[in-house]
Structures are given as structure tokens and as C-alpha cells.
Amino acid sequence: MASAHPWAALAAYTPDVHAVGGSLAxxxxxxxxxxxxxxxxxxxxxxxxxxxxxxxxxxxxxxxxxxxxMPVDLGLLSASQGLVFGLFPVMLIVVAAIWFYELTVVSNRFEDLRRSFSAVGRGDLRIQAMLIAFCFGGLLEALAGFGAPVAITAAMLMALGLPPLRAAVTVLVANTAPVAFGAMAIPITTAGNLTGIPPEEIAAVVGRQSPLLALFVPLLLLFLVDGLRGVRQLWPIALVTGAVFAAAQFWCSAHFAYELTDVVAALAGFAVAVLMLRFWRPTTPDDQRSQVEADQQLTPRRVLLAVLPYLLVIVIFGLAKLKIGALDVPAALGIWNLKIEWPGLYGALLAPDGSAADSAVYKLEVLGNPGTLLIVSGVLVTLIYRLTRDEHFPMTAGMAATAAGRTVKNMRVAIATVATVLSLSYVMNQSGQTVAIGTWLAAAGGIFALLSPSLGWLGTAVTGSDTSANALFATLQQTAGQKAGIDPTLLVAANTSGGVVGKLVSPQNLTIAATAVGVPGSERVLLRKVAGYSLAMLAVLCVLVYLQSLPVLSWMLP
Structure with a gap:
């Protein structure tokens, strides 16, 4: 018997979706x-x-x-497993990503990267605003996330000359398309760990949903900055930038390291814009000429060193996924992977067939974990910056260590919040609450696919985090899909994609934007300005997912 396992608690438990009065509802x-x-x-x-x-x-x-x-001890053990999972790997990845970004700040190299984005655009404020909000914001979302892209790019747009509220609305709308793959795609990794669906499969489906938004967001940003005139005069570069960003998201999510999707997409979008501007000159009215000119001291070497961390992280993650003949790097990195049958829970928490539930097994990649790879990348960046340092660009091991400590301190509330949300998720999942909700909602049948992104939208709008939205609803989406005969991977991906546009109206993001542009208390004004865009993009995603669940667009799925 499974309950005879040496770690088993005294009482075994099998979740029952009819536990309350024999009623599923x-x-x-x-x-x-x-x-x-x-x-x-x-x-x-x-x-x-x-x-x-x-x-x-x-x-x-x-x-x-x-x-x-559910026995009390099993409930508490379930919460403890969720807590540990929330810390490792979820917040390990997030903290490592933000520390990696902080290394570019403390070394002063981030300022060169900012100048590089600001100097592009042939003096056209609208192009600079689009590239900063969309490409640079996407790059920051890929590594930092948690509001950093909105705060940093909003201040940059104001420095270009945009009015405060217009700058805030622009960066809020821009901070949609990259969110699903933000902070090294931690929303997708979280969903994969909770549902047991390989995160690579979820990422591949998200890569066939969110790029549709990325394709048109640059055009929308031009409209926000300069109305129809901006779209009419600059649509070629906006369309090219959005198309390359979307194509890179699609390719990287399915064929490279899905954790790097936003890094690759942001750099590719920016690179093609720079290349296009060498051959195409925009029509720039006098009132849209940027006051930010190219920095004469911004040499190719300085630009290379500013971009180097992001190129290096692509190389490190690429090597970690490398499989050529007998060379299997993922397998080599997996030799230290942890697989722990959670003490007291495994063997006592039973599946319907009486076997030990797999969800009570805690798994952690030690070497191949994105957090570990980011730490390795950060150490290499520190070494390179130390070897190339001068009075303007300092870097020491002590500065890197201090940045790490400061990152953990600044993130302590976020760490505790995400860990608690994951504890909540594990208790709901392992006690059967989530399965009961999903089974009940599955009564909607195929039409549930039309509603699926709305759950992700709601979760992110309320919590401000696509990761938290997946922690709350990913397993529910999986269960509903299994019961309704809809591909569970599609619905879990839809939850992630729906959260992308929910970020636009989350109180957390609105407050960050209002504070960044120096107009605290303007959250309600910003909400009125962006709510329509959020709901319109949600409607598009709902229809897309519904059609993907049918033969009409099922060919889009991997």
C-alpha cells in the first residue's frame, strides 16, 4: 500500500470533488x-x-x-511544500534576474545602454519613445520584471519630452506583449511545475498567442504618442519592429531557450529598427523632434560592453540547451537535480487509484535552473567589467556582492508574497479544491476556451503578477480542459497570455507608473485611459484561443 511509505503520515487522504454533501457544485x-x-x-x-x-x-x-x-498535518505539509517551491526555484530566478540587471546599473554600463536607445531614431521623438517603451521595456521585463520596466522607461520618456500622463500610458501599454516571458519566463515555468506539463510545451503555445499582440503594439504606441499622424508617418518602422519582435518570440519560445524569449525578441526588434533607419528616413515634424542627440562619447566599445551582459546570457542559456550527437549538456547539468518525496506528505496524499500522488514530489534543477545560469552569467559579467573598469565604470566583486544583498533586501516582501501565494496554490491543489472548481467549470464545455484567458486577466489584474495568476489558476485551467475535452496545454497557455493584458490595469502597475512620472494619485485617470485597450486585447485573445481550440485555427498549435 502507498500509505506504508516510510514518510507517510498516520492518515491517508484522497481528494474528493464531491466532498461537500455529495455535490460537485x-x-x-x-x-x-x-x-x-x-x-x-x-x-x-x-x-x-x-x-x-x-x-x-x-x-x-x-x-x-x-x-x-483533509488531515490537518497534510494540509500544513502541503503549504510547506508550496512555500519551498515559491522560494526555489520561483523567487531564486526572479532575484537572480534582478541582480543581473543591477550589475549593469552599479557599473554605470546601464546608462550607456539607455543612451544607445535614446540616440536612435534620427532625432524623431516618436521612434525613440516606441523603441524605449517597447524594445528596451521588453528587455527590462525579460530580466527584471516586477514593475521595473514601467518605472524606468516612463522616466526615460519624460526625459525625451513626453508629458507625464502620456508617458505613463505609453509604457503601460508597451508592458503587455513581453509579460508572459518576463523575469526569464517565470510565469511559464511556474505553470509547468504546478501542472506537470513541460514548460517548453506551454511556452510554445504562448508563442503562438502573445506575438499577435507584439505585432501591433508598436503601432498603438505611435498612436498614443502622436495620434493618427504618428501612425501615418511612421507605420513602416513600427510594423517592421513589431513583426521582428513577434517572429523572434515565436521562434525562441519553441526552438531555443524559452526563458530567453523576451531578451532575443527585444534585441532583434531594436537591431532591425537601427538597420532600417540607415536606409529609411522618417518624416519628422518640428514639434516631434527629440531633444536627445547622439552622445559623442558613446563609442562602439562602450556600446558593446553595455550590451554584453544580454549577449552573454543568450550564449550561456544556449549552451545549457545544447544537444549535438553524444554531447548532451542538459543531461550533464541534470546530474545534481533534486527529487524529494515530501516528508510526511508523499505516500499519504493519494491519487484516485490509490497510488502515491506525484504532486507530493518536490523537484528542483540545481545546475540547469535559470536562476543558477543567471548567477553564472552575473559572475562572468562581474569579471569582464572588473577587467575593463576605469574611473567612470567601476566594478569589483564587493560591489556585485553588495548588489546581491540589496536585491534580496528590496525584494523581501515580494519573496514572501509569492511564496505565500504558492503555498495557497498547493493547499488548494492537493486538497482537491482546484480540481473541484475545474471540474465544475468544465460543464461549460467547449465554450470554456472562450472564457479561459479571462481567468489569467483577472488574476494578473488583481495581483499584478502573471506568475501569481498562474499559481492561482493554472491547475484549474488544466482540470477544466481535461474534463471538457479541450487541450489542457492550450488553456494553461491561455491563462498566461490573458495575464499579459491584465498587467495593464493592475493597481500595482498603475501606482508604479503614476509615481514614476511624478503624478501620484493619478491612478484612476490612468485606469480610464488604458482600460479600453486592456479589454480590447483580452477580447482578441479570447477569440483567438477559442478558434485555436477548434479545427479553424488548431493548425497554429505545435
């Missing part, structure tokens, strides 16, 4: 209570995301014990 509605508490505390009571997550976690444990019949 009653069990599902009770299972929604933790999510209801979370949204109520966050939106109505105005508590912090961490406090709201803690309240929801307590509620989930109460529902698990008194509603689902």
Missing part, C-alpha cells in the same frame, strides 16, 4: 472561498498582497480540513 463553490477572500482583502479591504495571500491561505487550510476532510 457545492464543493466547487466552497473551494472558491479562498480566492474570494484573497480578492476581497486586496480590492475591498485594501490590504497588501502579502496580507491578502495569508488570509486566503488560512481560508484554504480551513476549507481543506473542515470542508474537504
Amino acid at each position: 457545492g464543493t466547487a463553490l466552497l473551494g472558491l472561498a479562498p480566492l474570494g477572500v484573497f480578492f476581497l482583502l486586496l480590492m475591498v479591504v485594501k490590504r497588501s498582497a502579502l496580507q491578502s495571500a495569508l488570509g486566503a491561505l488560512i481560508t484554504a487550510l480551513l476549507v481543506a480540513v473542515f470542508g474537504m476532510g
